[in-house]
Amino acid sequence: DGGITQSPKYLFRKEGQNVTLSCEQNLNHDAMYWYRQDPGQGLRLIYYSQIVNDFQKGDIAEGYSVSREKKESFPLTVTSAQKNPTAFYLCASRDPGQDEQYFGPGTRLTVT
């Protein structure tokens, strides 16, 4: 059963701590993306990767970091430098020959 998994679904952290969100896909897609969604808003691009060992900053990359050591994995670290980390985080992937992005179920991060 192919798809994108994100874990955990809910995550709670104290302010000042770094936290890593998991994103795994078994769709054999080259491109992967991380988006952030705030209540009542659309999605904003944090980072994207078009191939293994390469990634680029999106529109709101400050306070975040990523790695892409394997094709199927694209973890996102929310660092203590991110001023407002509480949000819904969505990972997506795309086949280079297609336009459609496939999204994971999301991780809701709450930092207090």
Next chain:
Amino acid sequence: LAKTTQPISMDSYEGQEVNITCSHNNIATNDYITWYQQFPSQGPRFIIQGYKTKVTNEVASLFIPADRKSSTLSLPRVSLSDTAVYYCLVRGASGRRALTFGSGTRLQVQP
């Protein structure tokens, strides 16, 4: 990136046809128009994509006039399960292929 404008919210009743119009006045020649659906606390799901005229699939139809400055997503005979946020996006044919989401249209279907 072409900016899109769509209504903040719409209400409908079960069984009705719903048309959501999106304005994209500065769409470029190579841009495609794509619609996604998002349920609360879930990731968006692709609905339909088109370049011009009309596109239809098992879920919806997409109408695009000749000037391509707007598009209309048509959902036939909506049900309660169609209650969701619908995003209109304009996407270029090259580049990072990331999607730029506006605030979308919140569709509420009543029984």
